[in-house]
Amino acid sequence: MRPNGPASSPAVGDVTSTVLAIGRPDFPKVLIDTLRSQAGVGHCMVFALSRAGAASCLLDAGNIPIGGDLGAAYAGQFHQSDPNRDVLFEGEGSAPIMLPAFAPRMYGARYRKIFFGDSGIVDKCATAIWTGDTCFYVNFYRVKAQGRFGDAERQRLQAIAPAIGASVARHFQQTSTPDQTLAALFATRAPLATLTPREQEVCRRILAGFSSEAISQALGISLHSTLTYRKRAYQRLGISSQNELFSIVLGLLAGPCRLN
Structure with missing residues (x-):
């Protein structure tokens, strides 16, 4: 009898390269290349959130020049005012969480200006997965030059999100698992x-x-x-x-x- 896992998985070839890159230095590049080819993602950021209230930016890869600044700002202050926070912290176990569709009105004026106005981000999707007391929060962005995600791209992200979230979580669990290959x-x-x-x-x-x-x-x-x-x-x-x-x-x- 198989262990509990996703009820269904995407085609093996879709995200295998990311799974095989777990624990390697080129994991961020492989991840963003996979997201671009599969769902037209322009930029990806990964945050670790703890139930104790701490936050850190683990990954910033893609086509947003000020991505590093945004990651630091979110981890330092803005994670507390993220409208998705309640949904994230209601998650339990290892089941993947798919966040609600992005809408500018969800965010406060200052948050909206810094993270969407100044950055050129026009759309986002996100998934998250809890491992112990840590939530790995994976955000997928599109900028003005790309336009918003289409319906087909959103469907692809939903299909591959469990595999992407699980791969990200395993890759960044460095302290408890030094060899994650x-x-x-x-x-x-x-x-x-x-x-x-x-x-x-x-x-x-x-x-x-x-x-x-x-x-x-x-x-x-x-x-x-x-x-x-x-x-x-x-x-x-x-x-x-x-x-x-x-x-x-x-x-x-x-x-x-x-x-x-």
């Missing part, structure tokens, strides 16, 4: 850790988008052996498809950090 996930977290080393190697390459033939070449084994390892791994995990394997990974990324 996909290899570490397979090595330490059930049910992935129950697979044999060869089954893990095959599954990790499946997640990276390798074909069965490419896996065979990379590992120096026959195609028959690759298919056998895949079949055995899927049986151990209680799944039957690549998307279900991806859902297990996302469920583990979204859950609390611990070793099994």
Whole structure:
């Protein structure tokens, strides 16, 4: 029986590059490139909010020149007056939160001037996920040159938000999980850790988008052996498809950090 995770996952190829970049220095670049290609996001900012009241800006990437200043201002003062704050702090467990659609009237005059007037931001979407006492608040922006998000782009963001939020949370949990690579996930977290080393190697390459033939070449084994390892791994995990394997990974990324 599979561990609890997202009820459904986006197509494996949509966000796999971001998942595979967890723990790497190029994670911010991979993340914004994924968001741009999938949903036309211009800029992404990630904040960590604690139930004790502290806030910090963890990531600022994209096409807003004053993004760093905005991140510092939000973390230093404006997080207290964010109209989404109540929704964020009502969240429990590891279920992803999709924030209400952006509307300028939601914000106070000073907040609106600094974060939207001065910056050129014309639209935003956001998602959040709690891990322990920390909320990882992920914001997606569009600037004047891009115009507002279209309906299709909003739908794509909603589809990939659980995977993006889980990846962001795992990447920035540095103090409790020094090694956050996909290899570490397979090595330490059930049910992935129950697979044999060869089954893990095959599954990790499946997640990276390798074909069965490419896996065979990379590992120096026959195609028959690759298919056998895949079949055995899927049986151990209680799944039957690549998307279900991806859902297990996302469920583990979204859950609390611990070793099994």
